[in-house]
Amino acid sequence: MPVRADAQRNAARVLAAARRAVASTGLDVSYHEIAREAGVGVGTVYRRYPERDHLMAAVLSDILTELIDTAHQALDCDDAWEGFSLLFTGLALRTAQNAGLSGSLDQHGGPTVAQQRHELLDLTRRVIERAQDQGRLRRDLAWQEVLRLTGAPAVQGCVLGLEPDPAQGHHLVLTVLLDGLQTG
Amino acid sequence: MPVRADAQRNAARVLAAARRAVASTGLDVSYHEIAREAGVGVGTVYRRYPERDHLMAAVLSDILTELIDTAHQALDCDDAWEGFSLLFTGLALRTAQNAGLSGSLDQHGGPTVAQQRHELLDLTRRVIERAQDQGRLRRDLAWQEVLRLTGAPAVQGCVLGLEPDPAQGHHLVLTVLLDGLQTG
DNA sequence: AAAAAACGGACCGATCTTGTCCGCTTCCAC
DNA sequence: GTGGAAGCGGACAAGATCGGTCCGTTTTTT
Structure with a gap:
């Protein structure tokens, strides 16, 4: 049946x-x-x-699947900087959209999620190192540090009461971040 | 008594x-x-x-007082870029520390808070425009946009499970942001 | 040492969350 | 069609948490 x-x-x-x-x-x-x-x-x-953990694992797996797909696209770009920008933007937007997730991926989510995360991490490292090899990305940052920067645009608001324009806001942060990451 | x-x-x-x-x-x-x-x-x-609002007003006023002090220090720097970096770093750290505040400054907090915020906003605008006048800060961003970027390092965590090193993490984001904000 | 002031936390009602249970509905096989 | 199994929905019980009060006890001052 x-x-x-x-x-x-x-x-x-x-x-x-x-x-x-x-x-x-x-x-x-x-x-x-x-x-x-x-x-x-x-x-x-x-x-x-x-089980609550099963639900969360399903959610996380869903998100990771999309990101892994983006990472593959990034590796397919001939221009390493273009690929890096693509993946970096994708990671940043996903992080921002799921700001509530925090670092609690470890607790929730079983072996599948762990494996997917490992895969994504490996792909990302390759995208970053490739851009560094082509001399387009700053070499004074380890790939883990570059990765950590993707969390930066996950801004909830601003102490100063400026409306966080979600559409333009992200774009703005990403532009400045990417400019800062580029080699002079 | x-x-x-x-x-x-x-x-x-x-x-x-x-x-x-x-x-x-x-x-x-x-x-x-x-x-x-x-x-x-x-x-x-x-x-x-x-009254809950009174408490929140007291808290906000406390924070704003510190930031206003930092802003005055920034204006005292002869080197406009140095001043800008100082204030930008201060704003970013405070924003990160008080990530939960969101944009809800308007509801809570009475006239004192509003006045303080206005003062801080004005000081900040002057610090930013001065750095742009000296040709050290990108001119393709309005001062409000620059200000919005201070929220960027307010990262709670990362989807990828990298430990967000609070000490080094902030410093890293700030470095790249400031490099991206500097004129070529 | 006695009065005044402030303290602490038990307590109440309202709200929200988890998790279950069972009468009702929908679907599929025949 | 139709009958029965699989699935559905949401009322409901139990527990946690929150805002806010109240009063017996402790601390301070004179």
Whole structure:
């Protein structure tokens, strides 16, 4: 007996809703809110993911899959700087969108997530080192340090009450960061 | 009849605790948590600040006072770039430390806070424009945009699980940002 | 030493979260 | 069609947390 059609549809809805909810609220978002966001009952969410960690692992895996794809595209660019910019932008935007995630990837998420993260990390290192080899990217920063900079645009707001324009804001930070990362 | 000694001591404790609590949790931190942090009973906190807005105004005013001081130091520097770097670093660090504040300065905080913010904003604009006049700071960014960039290092964590080294991390982001902001 | 001032935290009601349970609905096989 | 299994939804119980009060106790001052 195959999986019922409505079950499959709802499973997709729940995962998508969970991604949105985690992005806006953080990893500690409640099941009820995810259910509301998905337009299903809480029971459905609990039935699909009896363990909170499984849900979070699914969400994280979803995000990592997209990033890994971007990393492959970056490696396919002939121009190493172009590839680096592409991946750096992708990482920064994802980080910003999922600011609530913090560093808690370790706790939640099983071996799959760990493996995906390792894969992404390896791809990223290659993108960065390649750009450095071509002399386009500052060499005074280790690749881990460059990576850490992708978190910079994850700005929530500003003490000074300036409206954080999400569309232009990110673009602005990224421009200055990339200019700062380029070799003179 | 003068203010009792223990009352004075506790008032200071509460304000300091509130600053710490707001910095780590945000403006919506609970009175109970502030009391716990301060090592006093909740009653004491409520007695001192019956209105939540008054407490938050006190906290914000405390922070703004420090920043205004930094801004004056910046204007005192003969080298405009040096002054800009000083203020930019100060703003960025404070922003990072108080990431939870978001843009909600407007709601909370009375006229004093508003006035202080205005003063800080004005000083900052002068520091930035002076550096641009001396040809040391990129002119393709309006001063408001430069200011917005100070929020960039307010990184909570990284999707990739790299430990966000608070000491070195900030320094790193700031270095690259400042390099990106400098004129070629 | 006694009055005044301040303190602490138990306590109350309201709100929010986790997790369960069961009557109702939807789907699939025949 | 139709019957029964699989899935659904959301009311509900139990626990945590929050804002805010109140009063017996401690501390300070005179």
